[in-house]
Amino acid sequence: MLTELGKKAKEAEKTLMIATTEQKNKALKYIAQALIENADEIIQANTIDLENGKNNGMSEAMLDRLKLDKGRIKGMAKGVEDVVLLPDPVGRVLSETTRPNGLNIKKVSTPLGVIGVIFEARPNVTSDAAALCLKSGNTVILRGGKEAINSNRIIAKTMREAVKKSGLSEDVIQLVEDTSRESANALMQMNEYVDVLIPRGGAGLIQAVVKNATVPVIETGVGNCHIYIDKDANVDMAADIVYNAKTNRVSVCNAAESLLIHKDIAKEALPKIKAKLDEKSVELFGDEEAVDIAKGIEKATERDWGTEYLDYKMSVKIVNSLDEAVDHIYKYSTGHSECIVTENKEAAEEFLNKVDSAAVYVNASTRFTDGGEFGFGAEIGISTQKLHARGPIGLPELQSFKYKIYGNGQVR
Amino acid sequence: MLTELGKKAKEAEKTLMIATTEQKNKALKYIAQALIENADEIIQANTIDLENGKNNGMSEAMLDRLKLDKGRIKGMAKGVEDVVLLPDPVGRVLSETTRPNGLNIKKVSTPLGVIGVIFEARPNVTSDAAALCLKSGNTVILRGGKEAINSNRIIAKTMREAVKKSGLSEDVIQLVEDTSRESANALMQMNEYVDVLIPRGGAGLIQAVVKNATVPVIETGVGNCHIYIDKDANVDMAADIVYNAKTNRVSVCNAAESLLIHKDIAKEALPKIKAKLDEKSVELFGDEEAVDIAKGIEKATERDWGTEYLDYKMSVKIVNSLDEAVDHIYKYSTGHSECIVTENKEAAEEFLNKVDSAAVYVNASTRFTDGGEFGFGAEIGISTQKLHARGPIGLPELQSFKYKIYGNGQVR
Incomplete structure (x- = not known):
């Protein structure tokens, strides 16, 4: 038949x-x-x-x-x-x-x-x-x-x-x-x-x-997308991007699921980002450093780092360097979309080159990984594999x- | 480990x-x-x-x-x-x-x-x-x-x-x-x-x-390659191309394995091609029409049409039209390399468009499907699938x- x-x-x-x-x-x-x-x-x-x-x-x-x-x-x-x-x-x-x-x-x-x-x-x-x-x-x-x-x-x-x-x-x-x-x-x-x-x-x-x-x-569609806030980030921009990438539509593959923040900027950035995410009651699951910095963050388990929540939930980790962020992404990402927020052009290029995902952003929401937004007119899905098609x-x-x-x- | x-x-x-x-x-x-x-x-x-x-x-x-x-x-x-x-x-x-x-x-x-x-x-x-x-x-x-x-x-x-x-x-x-x-x-x-x-x-x-x-x-390498001799073929060129594609190196994937000849030219072309192939003692396995046209052709079985001989052997079929040749190729080809020999430009374009293989030739040996011959410098194999890479x-x-x-x- x-x-x-x-x-x-x-x-x-x-x-x-x-x-x-x-x-x-x-x-x-x-x-x-x-x-x-x-x-x-x-x-x-x-x-x-x-x-x-x-x-x-x-x-x-x-x-x-x-x-x-x-x-x-x-x-x-x-x-x-x-x-x-x-x-x-x-x-x-x-x-x-x-x-x-x-x-x-x-x-x-x-x-x-x-x-x-x-x-x-x-x-x-x-x-x-x-x-x-x-x-x-x-x-x-x-x-x-x-x-x-x-x-x-x-x-x-x-x-x-x-x-x-x-x-x-x-x-x-x-x-x-x-x-x-x-x-x-x-x-x-x-x-x-x-x-x-x-x-x-x-x-x-x-x-x-x-x-x-x-x-x-x-292969299409599974997105454990990361946003890395570099030490040279514009913190207001970071808060806007994270807020949009997490809450604009939580059930889609290009929604952000994990937040990485450089330790040098974490004390300033994390409370601001959290305040913004609080508007939509996003639950945060953080490593010890994150939990210490801002109130109301639950302790993350190993499982959180690999989870595509598709919900008003997000994991947070404080990292010591851009390379630590890249390594974390290498380990847990599904290769869909990742973003660096930074005003430092060298750091941006380094992130773009080292992160091996379909779409790598500087200072923009991961929500843009979409055939329409890319100007393709339409898409049949978003590929997360490297053979033949990648991205929309x-x-x-x-x-x-x-x-x-x-x-x-x-x-x- | x-x-x-x-x-x-x-x-x-x-x-x-x-x-x-x-x-x-x-x-x-x-x-x-x-x-x-x-x-x-x-x-x-x-x-x-x-x-x-x-x-x-x-x-x-x-x-x-x-x-x-x-x-x-x-x-x-x-x-x-x-x-x-x-x-x-x-x-x-x-x-x-x-x-x-x-x-x-x-x-x-x-x-x-x-x-x-x-x-x-x-x-x-x-x-x-x-x-x-x-x-x-x-x-x-x-x-x-x-x-x-x-x-x-x-x-x-x-x-x-x-x-x-x-x-x-x-x-x-x-x-x-x-x-x-x-x-x-x-x-x-x-x-x-x-x-x-x-x-x-x-x-x-x-x-x-x-x-x-x-x-x-x-996927790489398996080549059941066809050469179709159109009714408007230059018969001498056809004989040279078939001879080269079959005997230049029999053990490789771009060697020709099957010969299709338009009925209107078969009586002229087949004996000439066979005479040329006889120089290297190529055994031919043909359909009834082919067996009738030239002496010394064995009767082909269904299995012959799908066989990559990798040897001094070739199947031969007489077809009524270009479309019959295309259909035969559709059915038995591995999608590697196929060739039409013709002086008719319209027939050539039709064959190029209708045959769904990695390399489709007009008036040239299938042996050219090779990274070096294509000017790639080198190749790691020849893809016969349609996803990502096709051909060398x-x-x-x-x-x-x-x-x-x-x-x-x-x-x-």
């Missing part, structure tokens, strides 16, 4: 790979339109998922993620329309060279092929991921969580019909309706038909994919390349 | 990541020099491997691959010296943008980190891989086959001492001395310390790595990137 779906995806990819920008944009416009037209039907299906969720004791936060209404469906359609406006990443000549023997070698961007997107309970991921994959010439196999299966089924059906109406094969978008663990594992090992897997969700999902997949994976995954990152080589009879 | 080695590699990477080009080139020069100086000792160790190989019934071809003499060691040293001359791929600004909010975002190339290279019985891979990794700022963990362990041990020791003498940490080059299957599997799952795995060897080794690894893999893997492909972001207090 899943094999059949994989075969169809691979077959559909043959034509999508060489589809024109116009064909793909037409399909996207039809999808956006169809989502609006079918809004009632989608909401009806979503109501069943919500009821099942409530009966299964799903948390309010989860139910909110799952919920679709007219406004949210409009948002999904708008998201698809926005992708129409993005430049087509396929077929760009990335480099060109002519060798002494006359061979002309062009390196040209090509779609990755068939992309498996494995996600959890947010049904808007179906249209997001499908639109980005379609525009970048990739067939997508969507595999969402069972919590959203009724919503996903009708959204996928809506999109497939729209794509078919536009003249492309409906099989460029596919949904795995079997939400069992076995089907997820089978998808992760379908090397013959799937070129890349992109998991979107929490740490548990991502680890399961990394562990079980034989298909290449782009936009359309160019959904490309591979091939070499087109023009000869006139050359042999070796 | 392996964990200890991984920890050391990760620690050494911290300094190698930010080492200057001069420091890395100095280390490479010392390595080249030390290989020459220790040639006798290396040959002595290699003799033990050769004797063990003979006692274990190793084939002549394998023994030849394993064997080191003064000439080959000079070649290894020369290979390392050549890497000195290649441009340093680290720290290049790949793109730069300033956002409306004033954030300056620089995308900068960075080393991948710790690279695990898993290979078989060719001891020269140790110095090849180590030199390329070092120049590109990557710590390498080498894990060669047990057949070459004595040679590898002394080569790795020689290189490590040279690196240490140059002032860098010797731990930027490490050898896994335990050649058990367990140690290989442990390396493949050491996600905490290894960023990327590159297997170098036959299909069996590569499949084992793809199957067992949780660390991201760059040179120094730029041994890079990841990070975003360096300069702000002045920006928050969201």
Whole structure:
């Protein structure tokens, strides 16, 4: 059954790979339109998922993620329309060279092929991921969580019909309706038909994919982000940045989770930062020095340093040097986003060079690690691995390349 | 034990990541020099491997691959010296943008980190891989086959001492001395310390790595390469290209394994091509049509179409159209290198666009898929996957990137 779906995806990819920008944009416009037209039907299906969720004791936060209404469906359609406006990443000549023997070698961007997107309970991921994959010439196999299966089924059906109406094969978008663990594992090992897997969700999902997949994976999303306050920091700026990075939206991967402060500035900076964080009742977990400096900080345990709280909580450590901050980050970071607050340009460069994370900031909130904020237009996730894509995954990152080589009879 | 080695590699990477080009080139020069100086000792160790190989019934071809003499060691040293001359791929600004909010975002190339290279019985891979990794700022963990362990041990020791003498940490080059299957599997799952795995060897080794690894893999090397003779081909050119691609060196991944001929030209082309291949006694395995056209062609079985012979053997199929050729390639190719021979520019472009392989040729031998021939200077293998690297893997492909972001207090 899943094999059949994989075969169809691979077959559909043959034509999508060489589809024109116009064909793909037409399909996207039809999808956006169809989502609006079918809004009632989608909401009806979503109501069943919500009821099942409530009966299964799903948390309010989860139910909110799952919920679709007219406004949210409009948002999904708008998201698809926005992708129409993005430049087509396929077929760009990335480099060109002519060798002494006359061979002309062009390196040209090509779609990755068939992309498996494995996600959890947010049904808007179906249209997001499908639109980005379609525009970048990739067939997508969507595999969402069972919590959203009724919503996903009708959204996928809506999109497939729209794509078919536009003249492309409906099989460029596919949904795995079997939400069992076995089907997820089978998808992760379908090397013959799937070129890349992109998991979107929490740490548990991502680890399961990394562990079980034989298909290449782009790991996404887990962010234990650090902010280091250097001894030469502007303390007011530091407080603003930490406040924003921690509290602007606590449930996202680019939120800051850990604060490192140079000992020379800690007595001045920590109380100020804490006062700011108190406005949102952020709980702090600190090392001994931090606990001594400011009242109301709980003692941190080893576990705190490695925790992505995704909550109004933050760990605090006082460090003796920039290098100690870098070493701490090396040990506990997930390689997502880190920041130094400093007025010292040398310290800034040292931090930028030594910290091995996808996005390294000087004097700005880690919350900017985002495809939209980077000017990519959209993103399918944020990669925390170093192979292929790092940081926000936009359309160019959904490309591979091939070499087109023009000869006139050359042999070796 | 392996964990200890991984920890050391990760620690050494911290300094190698930010080492200057001069420091890395100095280390490479010392390595080249030390290989020459220790040639006798290396040959002595290699003799033990050769004797063990003979006692274990190793084939002549394998023994030849394993064997080191003064000439080959000079070649290894020369290979390392050549890497000195290649441009340093680290720290290049790949793109730069300033956002409306004033954030300056620089995308900068960075080393991948710790690279695990898993290979078989060719001891020269140790110095090849180590030199390329070092120049590109990557710590390498080498894990060669047990057949070459004595040679590898002394080569790795020689290189490590040279690196240490140059002032860098010797731990930027490490050898896994335990050649058990367990140690290989442990390396493949050491996600905490290894960023990327590159297997170098036959299909069996590569499949084992793809199957067992949780660390991201760059798949290399298996090439079931096709040459399609279009109806508008220059038949003499076709014969020369097929002859070269098949017989220039049969044991390599860019050798051609399968011949597809358009039916309209088959009666003219096949006998000419066969006559040329007869010079090297190449055995042909054909479909019914091919068998009918030329004498001395054996009937192919389904298995032939998917076989990388690595021998003086080739499969032949007569096709009704370019699209049939493309479909056949889609089904059986490993995505390495394919070629169309044609004088028709439209057919050429169609083939280039529709065939989804790393290197797609018009009128040239598939044997050119090679880092040296592409002008990369050197390669660590040829990727047949679409994620990250495709085709010859040179120094730029041994890079990841990070975003360096300069702000002045920006928050969201």
